[in-house]
Amino acid sequence: MAEAISFGEEQELIASSALDFMRSRCSFEAVREWMETEAGYDRALWREIAELGWLGISLPEEYGGSGLGATEQISVVEAMGRQVFGSPFLANTLAAELLYLAGNDEQKQHWLPQLISGTRVGSVALGESSGAWDFGDFTARAELDGSQIRLTGEKCFVLDGGNADLLLVACSLGGKPVVVIVERSQVPDTALRVERLVDETRRSARIRLDGVSVPKESLLTGADASGALRRLQLKGALLVSAEMAGAAQGVLDLTLEYLKTRVQFGKKIGSYQALKHPMVWIMVGVEHSRSLLYRATTLWDAGGGSEELENAVRMSKVQSGDACTHAVDRAIQFHGAFGFTWDCHAQLFFRRAQWAEYTFGDAAHHRRHLSELLFKDDAPLSVSSS
Amino acid sequence: MSAEPEVSQIELDTFRAEVCRWLDENTPSAPAFKLPDSFLEVSSDEQFEYLRAWQRLVYDAGYLGMSWPSEFGGGGRPQIFQDIVNDEMAAGNHPFMLNIVGLMWAGPVILKFGSDEQRRRYLAPMLRADEIWCQGFSEPENGSDLANVQTTAIRDGDDYIINGTKIWTSLGTQAHHMILLARTDPSAGTKYQGLTFFLAPVDHPDVEKRPIRKMTGEFGFNETHFNNARVPASCVLGEEGQGWAIAMATLAFERYAEGGQAGGLDMVQLRVSELVEMARECRLDGRPAIEDPVVREELVRLSVEERAIEMNDLRRHIPGLCRERPDAIGLMRKLVTSEFRRRMTRFAVSLQGEAAKLYIGDPGAVEDGDWQRHYMNAYSVTIGGGTSQIQMNILGERVLGLDKG
Ligand SMILES: Cc1cc2nc3c(=O)[nH]c(=O)nc-3n(C[C@H](O)[C@H](O)[C@H](O)COP(=O)(O)OP(=O)(O)OC[C@H]3O[C@@H](n4cnc5c(N)ncnc54)[C@H](O)[C@@H]3O)c2cc1C
Numbered sequence: 134m135a136e137a138i139s140f141g142e143e144q145e146l147i148a149s150s151a152l153d154f155m156r157s158r159c160s161f162e163a164v165r166e167w168m169e170t171e172a173g174y175d176r177a178l179w180r181e182i183a184e185l186g187w188l189g190i191s192l193p194e195e196y197g198g199s200g201l202g203a204t205e206q207i208s209v210v211e212a213m214g215r216q217v218f219g220s221p222f223l224a225n226t227l228a229a230e231l232l233y234l235a236g237n238d239e240q241k242q243h244w245l246p247q248l249i250s251g252t253r254v255g256s257v258a259l260g261e262s263s264g265a266w267d268f269g270d271f272t273a274r275a276e277l278d279g280s281q282i283r284l285t286g287e288k289c290f291v292l293d294g295g296n297a298d299l300l301l302v303a304c305s306l307g308g309k310p311v312v313v314i315v316e317r318s319q320v321p322d323t324a325l326r327v328e329r330l331v332d333e334t335r336r337s338a339r340i341r342l343d344g345v346s347v348p349k350e351s352l353l354t355g356a357d358a359s360g361a362l363r364r365l366q367l368k369g370a371l372l373v374s375a376e377m378a379g380a381a382q383g384v385l386d387l388t389l390e391y392l393k394t395r396v397q398f399g400k401k402i403g404s405y406q407a408l409k410h411p412m413v414w415i416m417v418g419v420e421h422s423r424s425l426l427y428r429a430t431t432l433w434d435a436g437g438g439s440e441e442l443e444n445a446v447r448m449s450k451v452q453s454g455d456a457c458t459h460a461v462d463r464a465i466q467f468h469g470a471f472g473f474t475w476d477c478h479a480q481l482f483f484r485r486a487q488w489a490e491y492t493f494g495d496a497a498h499h500r501r502h503l504s505e506l507l508f509k510d511d512a513p514l515s516v517s518s519s
Numbered sequence: 520m521s522a523e524p525e526v527s528q529i530e531l532d533t534f535r536a537e538v539c540r541w542l543d544e545n546t547p548s549a550p551a552f553k554l555p556d557s558f559l560e561v562s563s564d565e566q567f568e569y570l571r572a573w574q575r576l577v578y579d580a581g582y583l584g585m586s587w588p589s590e591f592g593g594g595g596r597p598q599i600f601q602d603i604v605n606d607e608m609a610a611g612n613h614p615f616m617l618n619i620v621g622l623m624w625a626g627p628v629i630l631k632f633g634s635d636e637q638r639r640r641y642l643a644p645m646l647r648a649d650e651i652w653c654q655g656f657s658e659p660e661n662g663s664d665l666a667n668v669q670t671t672a673i674r675d676g677d678d679y680i681i682n683g684t685k686i687w688t689s690l691g692t693q694a695h696h697m698i699l700l701a702r703t704d705p706s707a708g709t710k711y712q713g714l715t716f717f718l719a720p721v722d723h724p725d726v727e728k729r730p731i732r733k734m735t736g737e738f739g740f741n742e743t744h745f746n747n748a749r750v751p752a753s754c755v756l757g758e759e760g761q762g763w764a765i766a767m768a769t770l771a772f773e774r775y776a777e778g779g780q781a782g783g784l785d786m787v788q789l790r791v792s793e794l795v796e797m798a799r800e801c802r803l804d805g806r807p808a809i810e811d812p813v814v815r816e817e818l819v820r821l822s823v824e825e826r827a828i829e830m831n832d833l834r835r836h837i838p839g840l841c842r843e844r845p846d847a848i849g850l851m852r853k854l855v856t857s858e859f860r861r862r863m864t865r866f867a868v869s870l871q872g873e874a875a876k877l878y879i880g881d882p883g884a885v886e887d888g889d890w891q892r893h894y895m896n897a898y899s900v901t902i903g904g905g906t907s908q909i910q911m912n913i914l915g916e917r918v919l920g921l922d923k924g
Binding site: 142145405451511 | 795799807809810815816818819820822823824826827828830831833834837839840842843844847848851854855908911912914915916918919920921922923924
C-alpha cells in the first residue's frame with residue numbers, strides 16, 4: 134500500500150521558498166501591474182522562475198528538469214494561487230508534460246530543454262467550442278498530405294495562446310486523437326483571437342486552424358495520444374486544484390486581515406459570529422482541500438495510473454473548487470462596499486476562482502465522474518426516461 | 520509524552536494480523552436485545568453488562584490502554600499499537616467501549632495531573648470497567664458557559680462538602696466516580712478562578728441521581744444532586760484553584776484535539792458506503808434511489824467529505840504539512856465529524872422514501888429504523904462536549920485570531 138500522504142524535506146523546502154518568493158516578488162500591486170499589460174506577465178520574472186527550476190520541476194534531469202514529483206510541483210502552484218499569480222506557468226508546464234508523455238525521443242530532446250529553460254513558451258490547445266471537458270472527440274482535424282499535415286477546425290480556451298511560441302494541438306486524425314506541434318510562426322496573426330477573460334491576470338486565445346500546415350514530423354509519435362491526453366487532463370485538474378487551494382488560503386488571509394482591523398458598532402467586525410462562524414467553515418474548506426490535494430499528489434508520485442488516482446484527483450478538484458468559490462463569495466460580502474470595488478484585492482481572487490472553477494472541469498463535472506466511479510454498476514436515471 | 524521508539528513495519532503488520540484474528544474470534548455475536556448507538560445512551564442493565572463484558576475482554580487481551588504506563592495497568596507500548604487496534608475495531612465496526620468518560624477523558628487527565636497514588640488507585644479499575652466514570656461539568660443554568668459553575672465544594676478539615684446540581688450526566692446512574700468541576704472559593708476574582716477539579720465518589724449516600732429521558736425515548740444521562748456530600752481532600756486532582764485549566768485539558772481529550780486516550784471506539788461507526796448500499800436497496804418514489812441523479816450527487820458530496828476527514832487525520836501527524844495552523848485540524852475535528860454525522864444520517868433517512876416515517880420496532884422499517892435513531896442521536900455529538908457554535912467560537916478566536924464577541 135502506498136503511503137496515504139507522503140512528505141519529504143525537499144517538499145517543505147520548496148513550499149516555503151515558493152511562498153517566500155511569491156510574497157516578496159508577486160505582491161498584489163505587482164499582479165495588478167502585469168494584469169494591465171498585453172502579455173499579462175513579466176519576462177524578467179519568468180526567467181527567474183525558470184532559474185529556480187520550477188518550469189521542469191517534475192520532469193527528468195536529462196531534459197533540464199529537476200526530477201521531482203507532483204508533490205513538489207503543486208507546492209509551487211499553491212503558492213502561486215495564494216498571490217493570484219498568472220503567467221504562462223500552467224500552459225508551459227502542461228505543454229512540457231504532454232511532450233514528455235507523447236513525444237518521441239527527438240521531439241523531447243529538441244523541445245523540452247527550451248520549454249524548461251524558459252527560452253520558449255509552450256501551451257496546449259485542448260478545448261473546443263463545445264466546451265467538453267473530456268477531451269478526445271475533437272472536431273479539429275489533421276490530414277496527411279504528402280510530407281505535410283494540414284489542419285482544420287478551431288481550438289478554444291488555449292492557455293496563454295497569444296504568448297506561446299509553441300502549441301501542442303490536440304485534434305483527430307483518421308478518427309483517432311493525435312497531438313501536433315504547431316509553432317506560432319506557422320499560424321497567421323489573423324487566425325488567433327485573444328479571448329477576454331473574467332480573470333484579467335490570465336490570458337487565453339481562440340485559434341483557427343484552417344489553412345495551417347506543418348511538416349509531418351510535427352506529429353507526436355512517442356506514445357498513444359489518447360492515453361497521454363487523459364493523463365494530461367488529470368494533471369491539469371490537479372494543478373488547477375492546487376491553485377484553487379492556494380487561492381482559497383490567500384483570500385481567507387485577506388478577509389481575516391480585514392475582519393481584524395475594520396471596526397463597526399465599536400467592535401472589530403471579526404468579533405461578530407455572523408462573520409466569525411462562516412470564516413471557520415472557510416478554514417475547514419481549506420484544510421479539507423489541502424488534505425485531499427496531498428493525497429492525490431502522493432498517489433500521482435506513487436506512479437499509479439489507477440482508478441484510485443483518478444478518484445483522488447477528482448475529489449481534490451471538487452473540494453478545492455467548492456472551498457475556493459465559496460471563500461471568494463464570502464470575501465466580497467465581508468468587505469462591505471469596499472469589497473465591491475476594483476481596488477479591493479478580493480476581486481482578484483473572485484475572478485481567479487471563476488476562471489479556475491471552469492478550467493479542467495468544474496465541481497459538477499468531477500462529481501458526475503465520481504458518481505460513475507463510485508456506483509459503477511448502478512444505472513443512472515437517464516434524462517429521457519424521467 | 521517522550522519520543523516514541525521506532526517500531527518496524529514487519530512488527531506492526533504482524534501485530535495487525537494478530538489483532539484481526541483476535542477480533543474475529545472474540546467479538547461476541549450481536550445480542551437479542553438492541554444495543555445503543557454509543558456509550559451515551561446505555562439505558563438498560565443488559566446493555567450495560569454486555570458492553571462492560573466486552574470492554575473487560577478487550578482489556579484483558581491487552582488491547583486497551585496500550586500506551587498507558589504499565590505500572591498503572593496500561594500496556595506501556597508505543598501509541599501506534601493502540602492506533603492499529605482502534606483502526607481495526609472501526610473497520611469491522613466492533614462494539615464500542617462502555618467506560619468512555621474514564622478511558623478518553625478522565626484517564627488522560629489523571630495521567631497528566633494526578634499523583635502516582637491517584638494513578639494507581641483509579642486507572643486499572645477504569646480500564647477493566649470495574650469502576651465506571653462520569654463527568655460533572657454542566658449545570659442546569661450553566662452549560663456552554665462552563666466557567667460559571669455554581670456547585671460548591673467547601674473545605675472542612677480533611678474533607679470537602681459538596682452542594683449543587685449537575686445535569687446531563689452520562690452514565691451517571693451507574694457511575695462510581697465523577698470528574699467534577701466545583702467552586703472552592705466563591706469569592707475569587709473572576710469566574711475562572713476559585714474552581715477545583717475533583718475525582719468525586721458518586722456512589723455515595725448524599726448524592727442523588729434522577730434519570731432524564733432523551734428524545735429517542737432512551738435514557739443514559741441524569742441529574743446529579745449533591746446534598747452536603749462529604750468527600751476526602753485526596754479526591755482533588757492537581758491543586759485547589761487549578762480546576763479551570765484541568766477542565767480545559769479534559770475537553771481537549773474529549774474532543775480528540777489531544778491524543779493519549781486509552782483507545783477503543785466510542786460509538787457505532789457510520790460510513791457513506793452503507794448509504795450507498797441502502798440507496799441500492801431502497802426505492803424512492805418507486806425507483807431504486809441510487810438511480811436518482813440528486814441522490815448520486817449527494818452521495819458523492821458526502822464521500823468527498825468523508826475522505827477529507829480521513830486524510831486530515833493522517834495529515835495532522837505530519838507537522839511539515841500543518842505549519843501555518845498547527846492546531847487547526849485537531850481543534851476542528853469535533854465540529855467537523857459531528858456535523859458530518861448529522862448531515863449524513865439525515866440524508867440516510869431521506870433515501871427511504873415513505874418508509875422513512877417508520878421507526879424502530881415496525882416490521883416494515885428499513886434496517887429496523889436504526890437510521891432514524893442515528894439521526895436523532897447525532898445531536899448528542901453536535902451538542903454534548905461543547906456545542907458546534909462553541910466550537911466555531913473557539914476556532915475563530917484561537918485558530919483564526921478573531922476577537923472575542
Ligand atoms: C447526549 C448528551 C450528553 C451529555 N453528557 C454530559 C456529561 O456527561 N457531563 C456533562 O457535564 N455534560 C454533558 N452534556 C452537556 C453538554 O456539555 C451541554 O449540553 C453543552 O455544553 C451545552 O450546554 P447547554 O445544554 O446548557 O446549552 P446552552 O449553553 O444553553 O446553549 C443553548 C444554545 O445556545 C448556543 N450558545 C450558547 N452560548 C453561545 C455563544 N457564546 N455563542 C453562540 N452560541 C451559543 C448553543 O450552541 C446552543 O445552541 C451532555 C449533553 C448531551 C446532549
